[in-house]
Amino acid sequence: MDAAEFPGAVVVPAACPAWCVTEHGLVLGEEDSLHIGARHIVHGDVAAWLCMSTDADGVVDGPYVVVGDTEYTLDEARALGVSLIALTEGAGSRAAAKG
Numbered sequence: 001m002d003a004a005e006f007p008g009a010v011v012v013p014a015a016c017p018a019w020c021v022t023e024h025g026l027v028l029g030e031e032d033s034l035h036i037g038a039r040h041i042v043h044g045d046v047a048a049w050l051c052m053s054t055d056a057d058g059v060v061d062g063p064y065v066v067v068g069d070t071e072y073t074l075d076e077a078r079a080l081g082v083s084l085i086a087l088t089e090g091a092g093s094r095a096a097a098k099g
């Protein structure tokens with residue numbers, strides 16, 4: 001799509017990942033190279049979302065998973081999720097009876 005043919009059309013950078021919901025073209029420069037995914041409410045006011053940046057040379061940083069104020073690599077986020085599930089699944093079990 002040629003933006004010149006469709007005035008007002010949102011210009012999506014070629015490097016924009018499928019999950020990005022950022023309206024690119026509203027700000028110029030480095031801010032516009034930030035790709036941000038939809039927010040998922042984790043609990044209360046804690047949200048999680050994907051983010052990634054692409055610099056002018058096309059160098060990609062990310063994607064990362066942001067949870068609250070903390071940024072995780074995909075592997076770290078996966079490990080956190082697995083750990084949380086393991087914690088919850090172990091919470092209902094009782095110690096094996098001794099003897």
Ligand SMILES: [Zn+2]
Nearest residue numbers: 016020022035
């Ligand atoms: Zn984007």
